[in-house]
Amino acid sequence: MTYSGYQTLVVRVEDRVARVTIDNPPVNTLDGALARDLGAFATEARSDDDIAVIIFQSANPEFFCAHADFEWSFDPSMLTALADPDSDSSLNPLQQLNERIRALPQVTIAKLRGYARAGGIELAMAADMRFAAADRTWLSQPESLMGIFPGGGGTQYLNRLVGRARALEIVLGAELFETSLAERYGWLNRAVPDEHLDAFVDSLARRIAALPPGVAAAAKEALDAAEASGPVPNLTEEAAAHAKVYPSPDDVVDRLRVVMTHGGQTRDGEVRLEHLLEAVPWAHRSPTTHR
Structure with a gap:
């Protein structure tokens, strides 16, 4: 496997460990290009017996992955165009993508630095484990x-973790x-001092990659089976519930356009995203106005 030709990923394989570096400036937004690259990588890696462990990391120390592309709120067809015809059609494209990553036979690790919000932290939660740079990483579900x-699978993954x-x-x-706090809640496996994070992960x-072939995959299967109802049982329910609020009504979309004009998906806006979102007032509307 060459693992080349990606627009937003840099993949290096050494000693049965694949290091997948997200590089999608300015803030590693999970947009169409990144989603397609992640899907393509998952397809290639799934059948690669020379890879035992996959580490997802970021080229940008300020952002692991900011969130899903706000443009998908303005034009939902951009998201639906990413649907995988070979995946469960009852799931939305982000659920399909994250499930492809979650179901990889290799052990997957998200190594986090900077901000990981919304679709970004959902991506990290699709991995088997999450380790973060202490005091240099921030997590949020601001949807x-x-x-x-x-x-994108977030309610199901999160519920199982915390x-x-x-x-x-x-x-x-x-x-x-x-x-x-994220570590104490169980959202993270462990917070590690920033200067030790790379060596720790x-x-x-390397220890996992050195195990006899099949041991890690079998352990994953057994641990998943320990949950009586299955590892992630209700993604179809999440998809049905999410359809009640997305595509968003016009007043919500207009509010998000204001957020974009004030710095959404730029570095300066993203470091204060929760405050930026809260600063734009909600328009009063009846629940019946949702389309």
Whole structure:
């Protein structure tokens, strides 16, 4: 496997470990190009017996992956165009993508630095493990401030990691979590001092990669089976619920356009995204106006 030709990813394979670096300036937005590259990588890697561990990381120390592209709110057809004809048609394209990553036979690790919000943290939650640079990483599910909720698998992944009560706090509170609290909630496996993060993740990846063939994949299967109802049982329910709020009504879309004019999907706007979203007032509307 060559793992070349990507627009937004740089892939390096060494000693059965693939390091997948997201490089989609300015803030690693999960847009069409990145989604297609991630899907293509997952397709290639799935059948590659020379890879035992996959590390997802970022070229930008300020942003692991900002969030899904705001343009998809303005033109939902841009998202639906990413649908995978070979995946479950009851799921939306982001669910399909994240499930392809979650279902990879290799052990997957998200190594986080900077901001990981919405579709960005959903991508990280699709990985088997998450390790973050302490005090240099921030997590958030701010979708409720955009008039939606996490719909790329986020409600299902999050509920399994932190439990229902904390998942509701994260989803509806839409606050930015720093690493010590995210670690305590179980959103992260571990927060590691920034200067030690690379060595820690590399050491773990090498130990896993050195296991006899088949051991890690079998362990993943057994651990998934330990959850009586399956690892992620209700993505179709999440998709149906998300369809109630997306595509968004015109007033919500207009509000997001204002956010874009004030710095959305730019570096300066993204570091204060929750405050930026909260600063734009909601228009009063009846629930019946949703299209």
